[in-house]
Protein backbone atom coordinates (compact mmCIF):
# COMPACT_ATOMS: atom_id res chain seq x y z
CA UNK A 565 0.00 0.00 0.00
CA UNK A 566 1.36 3.46 -1.01
CA UNK A 567 2.72 5.28 2.10
CA UNK A 568 0.58 8.23 3.22
CA UNK A 569 3.62 10.53 3.12
CA UNK A 570 5.22 9.74 -0.21
CA UNK A 571 8.75 10.98 -0.73
CA UNK A 572 9.33 13.86 -3.14
CA UNK A 573 10.29 12.36 -6.50
CA UNK A 574 9.82 15.19 -9.03
CA UNK A 575 9.80 18.97 -9.41
CA UNK A 576 7.36 20.47 -11.93
CA UNK A 577 8.41 23.94 -13.08
CA UNK A 578 6.19 26.67 -14.49
CA UNK A 579 7.99 28.80 -17.09
CA UNK A 580 6.81 32.42 -17.32
CA UNK A 581 7.51 34.28 -14.09
CA UNK A 582 9.06 31.18 -12.43
CA UNK A 583 12.04 29.95 -14.48
CA UNK A 584 12.53 33.51 -15.76
CA UNK A 585 10.95 36.96 -15.55
CA UNK A 586 9.61 36.80 -19.10
CA UNK A 587 6.48 38.93 -19.02
CA UNK A 588 8.19 42.24 -19.79
CA UNK A 589 9.63 40.68 -22.95
CA UNK A 590 6.21 39.18 -23.73
CA UNK A 591 4.54 42.57 -23.21
CA UNK A 592 7.03 44.37 -25.48
CA UNK A 593 6.55 41.65 -28.10
CA UNK A 594 2.76 41.97 -28.00
CA UNK A 595 3.08 45.74 -28.47
CA UNK A 596 5.51 45.25 -31.34
CA UNK A 597 3.06 42.89 -33.07
CA UNK A 598 0.18 45.34 -32.57
CA UNK A 599 2.22 48.25 -34.02
CA UNK A 600 3.35 46.11 -36.96
CA UNK A 601 -0.31 45.26 -37.66
CA UNK A 602 -1.35 48.91 -37.48
CA UNK A 603 -3.45 48.29 -34.37
CA UNK A 604 -3.59 51.33 -32.07
CA UNK A 605 -3.26 49.10 -29.02
CA UNK A 606 -0.52 49.56 -26.44
CA UNK A 607 -0.42 47.35 -23.36
CA UNK A 608 1.25 49.37 -20.59
CA UNK A 609 2.32 47.70 -17.33
CA UNK A 610 -0.90 48.34 -15.34
CA UNK A 611 -3.07 47.06 -18.22
CA UNK A 612 -0.82 44.04 -18.86
CA UNK A 613 -0.85 43.22 -15.15
CA UNK A 614 -4.64 42.94 -15.37
CA UNK A 615 -4.54 41.06 -18.68
CA UNK A 616 -2.26 38.43 -17.14
CA UNK A 617 -5.33 37.15 -15.31
CA UNK A 618 -6.13 35.60 -18.71
CA UNK A 619 -3.70 32.74 -19.31
CA UNK A 620 -2.45 32.26 -22.84
CA UNK A 621 -1.29 34.86 -25.35
CA UNK A 622 -3.98 34.17 -27.94
CA UNK A 623 -6.66 34.15 -25.26
CA UNK A 624 -5.29 37.44 -23.92
CA UNK A 625 -5.46 39.11 -27.36
CA UNK A 626 -9.01 37.81 -27.93
CA UNK A 627 -10.01 38.99 -24.45
CA UNK A 628 -8.69 42.48 -25.14
CA UNK A 629 -10.32 42.51 -28.56
CA UNK A 630 -13.67 41.84 -26.87
CA UNK A 631 -12.95 44.57 -24.31
CA UNK A 632 -12.16 47.07 -27.07
CA UNK A 633 -14.97 46.12 -29.42
CA UNK A 634 -17.52 45.00 -26.80
CA UNK A 635 -20.56 43.46 -28.52
CA UNK A 636 -19.57 45.09 -31.82
CA UNK A 637 -17.30 42.30 -32.96
CA UNK A 638 -16.14 44.41 -35.98
CA UNK A 639 -15.18 41.19 -37.76
CA UNK A 640 -16.72 37.68 -37.86
CA UNK A 641 -15.50 34.92 -35.56
CA UNK A 642 -13.46 33.14 -38.21
CA UNK A 643 -11.66 36.27 -39.31
CA UNK A 644 -11.09 37.25 -35.67
CA UNK A 645 -9.54 33.86 -34.87
CA UNK A 646 -7.24 34.21 -37.88
CA UNK A 647 -6.34 37.77 -36.87
CA UNK A 648 -5.54 36.63 -33.32
CA UNK A 649 -3.51 33.66 -34.60
CA UNK A 650 -1.46 35.93 -36.88
CA UNK A 651 -0.88 38.58 -34.20
CA UNK A 652 0.25 35.88 -31.77
CA UNK A 653 2.56 34.35 -34.37
CA UNK A 654 4.22 37.76 -34.93
CA UNK A 655 4.41 38.28 -31.17
CA UNK A 656 6.08 34.91 -30.67
CA UNK A 657 8.68 35.72 -33.33
CA UNK A 658 9.42 39.05 -31.61
CA UNK A 659 9.70 37.30 -28.23
CA UNK A 660 12.11 34.68 -29.61
CA UNK A 661 14.25 37.48 -31.03
CA UNK A 662 14.32 39.31 -27.68
CA UNK A 663 15.35 36.15 -25.84
CA UNK A 664 18.07 35.42 -28.42
CA UNK A 665 19.34 38.99 -27.93
CA UNK A 666 19.82 38.22 -24.22
CA UNK A 667 16.92 40.24 -22.84
CA UNK A 668 15.65 37.42 -20.60
CA UNK A 669 17.58 35.48 -17.95
CA UNK A 670 16.76 32.68 -15.52
CA UNK A 671 15.63 34.00 -12.14
CA UNK A 672 18.03 33.88 -9.15
CA UNK A 673 18.47 30.35 -7.78
CA UNK A 674 16.80 28.58 -10.72
CA UNK A 675 19.91 27.22 -12.46
CA UNK A 676 21.45 26.11 -9.17
CA UNK A 677 18.25 24.32 -8.15
CA UNK A 678 17.91 22.58 -11.52
CA UNK A 679 21.47 21.27 -11.26
CA UNK A 680 21.35 20.41 -7.59
CA UNK A 681 17.93 18.72 -7.84
CA UNK A 682 19.18 16.60 -10.74
CA UNK A 683 22.26 15.57 -8.72
CA UNK A 684 19.92 14.72 -5.82
CA UNK A 685 18.02 12.34 -8.11
CA UNK A 686 14.84 14.41 -8.41
CA UNK A 687 13.06 14.12 -11.76
CA UNK A 688 12.29 17.41 -13.53
CA UNK A 689 9.29 18.42 -15.62
CA UNK A 690 7.71 21.57 -17.07
CA UNK A 691 4.01 22.54 -16.96
CA UNK A 692 3.39 25.83 -18.72
CA UNK A 693 0.72 27.80 -20.55
CA UNK A 694 3.20 29.20 -23.02
CA UNK A 695 4.05 28.02 -26.53
CA UNK A 696 6.88 25.59 -27.43
CA UNK A 697 8.99 28.15 -29.37
CA UNK A 698 9.11 30.39 -26.27
CA UNK A 699 10.25 27.53 -24.03
CA UNK A 700 12.93 26.46 -26.51
CA UNK A 701 14.19 30.03 -27.01
CA UNK A 702 14.51 30.63 -23.26
CA UNK A 703 16.06 27.31 -22.26
CA UNK A 704 18.35 27.03 -25.28
CA UNK A 705 19.73 30.42 -24.28
CA UNK A 706 20.03 29.53 -20.58
CA UNK A 707 20.90 25.81 -20.63
CA UNK A 708 22.34 25.20 -24.09
CA UNK A 709 21.26 23.21 -27.13
CA UNK A 710 20.54 20.07 -25.08
CA UNK A 711 18.19 21.82 -22.62
CA UNK A 712 15.39 19.32 -23.31
CA UNK A 713 17.43 16.47 -21.83
CA UNK A 714 17.13 18.18 -18.43
CA UNK A 715 13.33 17.83 -18.33
CA UNK A 716 11.74 14.39 -18.59
CA UNK A 717 8.33 15.86 -19.44
CA UNK A 718 7.33 19.18 -21.01
CA UNK A 719 3.62 20.01 -21.07
CA UNK A 720 2.72 23.32 -22.77
CA UNK A 721 0.15 25.20 -24.87
CA UNK A 722 0.56 22.70 -27.72
CA UNK A 723 -0.28 19.70 -25.51
CA UNK A 724 -2.63 21.28 -22.94
CA UNK A 725 -5.00 23.73 -24.66
CA UNK A 726 -7.09 24.17 -21.48
CA UNK A 727 -5.01 26.92 -19.88
CA UNK A 728 -4.31 27.51 -16.19
CA UNK A 729 -6.14 27.73 -13.78
CA UNK A 730 -7.49 24.56 -15.42
CA UNK A 731 -5.38 21.61 -14.09
CA UNK A 732 -5.00 19.90 -17.51
CA UNK A 733 -1.32 20.76 -17.93
CA UNK A 734 -0.44 19.39 -14.47
CA UNK A 735 -2.63 16.29 -14.81
CA UNK A 736 -0.97 15.45 -18.10
CA UNK A 737 2.51 16.01 -16.62
CA UNK A 738 1.66 13.60 -13.76
CA UNK A 739 0.37 10.99 -16.24
CA UNK A 740 3.52 11.15 -18.31
CA UNK A 741 5.74 11.06 -15.19
CA UNK A 742 3.63 8.13 -13.95
CA UNK A 743 3.63 9.72 -10.52
CA UNK A 744 1.01 10.65 -7.95
CA UNK A 745 0.44 14.35 -7.28
CA UNK A 746 1.70 13.92 -3.71
CA UNK A 747 5.06 12.62 -5.05
CA UNK A 748 5.65 15.93 -6.82
CA UNK A 749 6.13 19.59 -6.03
CA UNK A 750 5.16 22.43 -8.36
CA UNK A 751 7.02 25.72 -8.64
CA UNK A 752 4.74 28.56 -9.73
CA UNK A 753 4.49 32.36 -9.76
CA UNK A 754 0.82 33.21 -10.27
CA UNK A 755 -2.61 32.61 -8.74
CA UNK A 756 -3.71 30.85 -11.97
CA UNK A 757 -0.68 28.60 -11.79
CA UNK A 758 -1.16 27.83 -8.11
CA UNK A 759 -4.85 27.07 -8.72
CA UNK A 760 -4.01 24.69 -11.60
CA UNK A 761 -1.38 22.80 -9.59
CA UNK A 762 -3.60 22.55 -6.52
CA UNK A 763 -6.59 21.41 -8.60
CA UNK A 764 -4.33 18.58 -9.78
CA UNK A 765 -3.38 17.93 -6.14
CA UNK A 766 0.25 19.01 -6.49
CA UNK A 767 1.79 20.79 -3.47
CA UNK A 768 3.14 24.13 -4.66
CA UNK A 769 5.88 26.61 -3.78
CA UNK A 770 5.32 30.10 -5.18
CA UNK A 771 7.97 32.65 -6.16
CA UNK A 772 6.39 36.02 -6.73
CA UNK A 773 7.46 38.69 -9.22
CA UNK A 774 6.49 42.27 -10.03
CA UNK A 775 3.51 41.10 -12.07
CA UNK A 776 2.12 38.64 -9.50
CA UNK A 777 3.13 39.90 -6.03
CA UNK A 778 -0.47 41.13 -5.48
CA UNK A 779 -2.04 37.73 -6.25
CA UNK A 780 -3.75 35.60 -3.57
CA UNK A 781 -1.49 32.64 -2.82
CA UNK A 782 -3.66 30.90 -0.25
CA UNK A 783 -2.82 27.20 -0.20
CA UNK A 784 0.81 27.53 -1.29
CA UNK A 785 3.39 25.59 0.76
CA UNK A 786 5.66 28.64 0.73
CA UNK A 787 5.53 32.08 -0.91
CA UNK A 788 9.06 33.32 -1.62
CA UNK A 789 10.57 36.38 -3.36
CA UNK A 790 12.73 33.98 -5.44
CA UNK A 791 14.43 30.57 -5.38
CA UNK A 792 17.69 32.19 -4.36
CA UNK A 793 19.22 30.04 -1.61
CA UNK A 794 16.56 27.34 -1.96
CA UNK A 795 18.02 23.87 -2.46
CA UNK A 796 16.49 20.45 -3.08
CA UNK A 797 16.86 19.53 0.59
CA UNK A 798 14.74 22.52 1.54
CA UNK A 799 12.02 21.54 -0.93
CA UNK A 800 12.08 17.94 0.32
CA UNK A 801 11.65 19.20 3.89
CA UNK A 802 8.75 21.54 3.04
CA UNK A 803 7.11 18.77 1.00
CA UNK A 804 7.46 16.25 3.85
CA UNK A 805 6.16 18.72 6.42
CA UNK A 806 3.13 19.47 4.27
CA UNK A 807 2.37 15.79 3.73
CA UNK A 808 2.81 15.05 7.47
Ligand code: XBP
Nearest residue numbers: 578579580619620621692693694695
Ligand atom coordinates in the same frame (compact mmCIF):
# COMPACT_ATOMS: atom_id res chain seq x y z
C1 XBP B 1 2.11 32.35 -18.66
C2 XBP B 1 1.17 32.76 -19.71
C3 XBP B 1 1.63 32.84 -21.12
C4 XBP B 1 2.56 33.98 -21.37
C5 XBP B 1 2.68 34.32 -22.84
O1 XBP B 1 2.57 31.09 -18.85
O2 XBP B 1 0.02 32.97 -19.41
O3 XBP B 1 0.51 33.02 -21.88
O4 XBP B 1 2.12 35.14 -20.72
O5 XBP B 1 3.01 33.21 -23.60
P1 XBP B 1 3.09 30.19 -17.62
P2 XBP B 1 2.15 32.83 -24.91
O6 XBP B 1 2.09 29.12 -17.40
O7 XBP B 1 4.43 29.66 -18.03
O8 XBP B 1 3.22 31.08 -16.41
O9 XBP B 1 1.95 34.10 -25.66
O10 XBP B 1 2.99 31.82 -25.63
O11 XBP B 1 0.87 32.24 -24.43
Ligand code: MG
Nearest residue numbers: 578580581753
Ligand atom coordinates in the same frame (compact mmCIF):
# COMPACT_ATOMS: atom_id res chain seq x y z
MG1 MG C 1 3.89 31.64 -14.59
